[in-house]
Amino acid sequence: MKPTHTERKVIIEQHKRFSKSMLWRLQREYFDKEGANAWVNQVPFYITSNPYIAASYAKIVLAFMRDWIKTHPEAKNQPFYIMELGTGSGRFSYYFIKTLLELLEGLQLQDIKFCYIMSDFTKHNIQYWEDHHALKPYIEQGLVDFVLYDMEAERPLHLMRRNVQLSAELLVNPLTVFANYIFDTISHDAFTIHENKLYELLFNLHTDETNMAHNRPVSMEKIGVDYNIHEIKSAYYGDPHLDAILDLYKKELRSTSFLIPIGSIHAIKFLRKLCNDKLFILSTDKGYTAIPHFDNLGHPTISFHGSFSMMVNFHAISEYFKNSGGDAFLQTPRKGIRTIAFASGFKINDMPEMRMAIVDGVERLSPSDYFTLHSRVRDHFNTYDLDTLVSHLEFANWDPHIYLKVSSRINSLLAEADPKTLELMIKNMPRLAANYYYMPKTECILFEIGMFFHAIKHYERALYYYQQSQSYVGEQFGLFFNMGLCAHYLGKNEEALVHFKHALTLDPESKETQEWITLIESGLKGEKANYVDHQ
Ligand SMILES: C[S@@+](CC[C@H](N)C(=O)[O-])C[C@H]1O[C@@H](n2cnc3c(N)ncnc32)[C@H](O)[C@@H]1O
Known part of the structure; x- marks a missing residue:
């Protein structure tokens, strides 16, 4: 035209x-x-906000702190400040802090102190992190602080929780700075x-x-x-x-x-x-x-x-x-x-542990290589068997983002799964759950884990994860219906009835739910009668 x-x-x-x-x-x-809506199908962020890149950074920073302490033993008495510029969603921050804590604990180096400063120029992002469920424990332990920092303006930087200015007096040890997708x-x-x-x-x-x-x-x-x-x-x-x-x-x-x-x-x-x-x-x-x-x-x-x-x-x-x-x-x-x-x-070559960590995590299998490999695998998820998918999840540190992409394929393969593969998956489900970092308008990994345990008939654990997911999933028919089923298979019929009745309020047309309610109510009547009889 x-x-x-x-x-x-x-x-x-x-x-x-x-x-x-x-x-x-x-x-x-x-x-x-x-x-936080910038990350809902608009600004790409997975590539710099996954557990793999966070683990590479955590290993490099730990090596850096160890090298520094070797030549400056008094450094142990002061925290290492680590500041992220243009932090955005906070998902990278969460994975980084979590991994660094695991490494410090694993190596029995908990006496090394650090403070992670999340910064951005917009207070809307800071508000999002302050309210974020996953960050709460770190905030409460004083491991995290926030700074409103516009990199285009030179103004004093105020640590909001400590209520002090970031200054040369405070920064006794070198300042570590992360700049992911911000210089661009x-x-x-x-x-x-x-x-x-x-x-x-x-x-x-x-x-x-x-x-x-x-x-x-x-x-x-x-x-x-x-x-x-x-x-x-x-x-x-x-x-x-x-x-x-x-x-x-x-x-x-x-x-x-x-x-x-x-x-x-x-x-x-x-x-x-x-x-x-x-x-x-x-x-x-x-x-x-x-x-x-x-x-x-x-x-x-x-x-x-x-x-x-x-x-x-x-x-x-x-x-x-x-x-x-x-x-x-x-x-x-x-x-x-x-x-x-x-x-x-300091010179990078004078920091041997750090240099080797950089060679290993950047020069060899780098965050860039991880993403390239992941992208190719992602394009063909539906052709892979369960073992390949599980290996990929292991490679990705049991990243919820990936599990959500493959969950329907996984569920379709569970009936034929090798018992060893299943055992590995069962063992790693808590790891997957611990990596959950809520983002608006995304599926809830806790619900998907519930579905996994439900599919393999581990009803107790399924019910546990369904319950955990409730505050994220909200009033959804499928959640209450599934909780009803699990409770019923566990013999908790009174609880099942509560869930089915709730599900029916969310979908009054559901014949299946009505049938379950009728079935359980008639069974419950029988149980009550027996109970009275036996008195
Ligand atoms: C492309 S996003 C990257 C977010 C995150 N680092 C990541 O890798 O996903 C850019 C981020 O920088 C922030 N930003 C933009 N201009 C900024 C500035 N002048 N100073 C500080 N942050 C800024 C935005 O609010 C946003 O969170």
């Missing part, structure tokens, strides 16, 4: 340095408005190189008139971008560590465009000051790690997925660290995300 009229284009912004573009403000407004989310500058000349890319934003309301664009995805260029002849940043990076690119690159993650570099500078320049960063994101990776690239592309993100120039961040006396460990290239370590105040 031919369009009846041409939509008018509206210029939103012209000739803007990228880091000053309104896009970053729109990005923050998006996350602030959405809160905050401001960048954009440049292009042509015939050995360096240009700044200035952004022009436009959109259709229909995408405007109250003088601002409604959907970021409908914003179009084009560029002007402006040659840079003098020191652009006026900061020798940063200008040295631009000089290097001008010398090494022939024809390309690249980004400098300036918002992230400013935040790093701020954090370095805050911790007396003793800083250890682990970051997982999509990005470039070596100069040849970004030769001959077109102008930067913006990926929209609810919010938007850019490829991170990890190489520039590592140059910045190296130029200013720090150190970096850049993972060898992967097609997907990469995990990178940055350090200041």
Whole structure:
């Protein structure tokens, strides 16, 4: 069909340095408005929020703390502060803390103290973590604190639960920082190189008139971008560590465009000051790690997925660290995300346990490899036998996210299951339950575990998990009907009757429920009569 009229284009912004573009403000407004809903089928987050990546980080951080204590024995008297930037859902935080505690206990190192600081710029996310059932025990033990931190602004950081400022006095041991999927989310500058000349890319934003309301664009995805260029002849940043990076690119690159993650570099500078320049960063994101990776690239592309993100120039961040006396460990290239370590105040090679943990958990089977493998397996779940699915669950540390994807396949295979496989599954169900981190609008793993035990006729445990799931699942017919069945098979008919009657209020048309009620009521009458008879 031919369009009846041409939509008018509206210029939103012209000739803007990228880091000053309104896009970053729109990005923050998006996350602030959405809160935890950002992760309901909008912003991808599984890749950086699973038990596997959290375990890799926990092993590296534990090794780091042990190395540090070896050379600074007094460090044991002070907590290690670990701060997560742009924390988002908090699921990574939960798995990290849980694993670190398990490792400390397993190695009998409980005397090493730590405080995990969850930070984000929006208070809506902090509210979500404060109320989260899974985090409650850690909050109550004082293992977790919260900070409202906008990485684009340099303001004092206030630990909300301890009611103190994060300062060099408090940070006696080095500050560990996690930056997952955040360096790609905050401001960048954009440049292009042509015939050995360096240009700044200035952004022009436009959109259709229909995408405007109250003088601002409604959907970021409908914003179009084009560029002007402006040659840079003098020191652009006026900061020798940063200008040295631009000089290097001008010398090494022939024809390309690249980004400098300036918002992230400013935040790093701020954090370095805050911790007396003793800083250890682990970051997982999509990005470039070596100069040849970004030769001959077109102008930067913006990926929209609810919010938007850019490829991170990890190489520039590592140059910045190296130029200013720090150190970096850049993972060898992967097609997907990469995990990178940055350090200041010490050299990575002087920390042998940590270095080996990085080699093992980043350079070898990394979070990126885990996700690649998982994605391939995920595409073919329905063709796998039970043993393969169970091995995959073991590989994924009994991750509820994965179990929910394969639960119907698993349930269909249980009748023919090998007893040893079943035994392994039964043993690991508490592990799966302990990994439950509630997210809005997702299925409840506790209910699925109930279904598993129900299917293999372990009614006591099925009933237990169904009951545990009640506060998440809410008033659902299936839950009460299943609890009725389990209670009945356990000979608890009075309880079964309560559940079936409740189920009937949720689905008054259910003939099956009515039949169960009639059956049990007639049986109960019989039992009561017998009871009276025997008196
Ligand atoms: C793409 S999400 C990543 C969340 C989480 N780290 C993960 O890996 O799933 C980006 C997060 O950064 C937060 N954020 C955005 N801009 C920020 C800023 N300027 N300072 C601090 N956090 C910011 C958002 O609220 C959101 O939680």
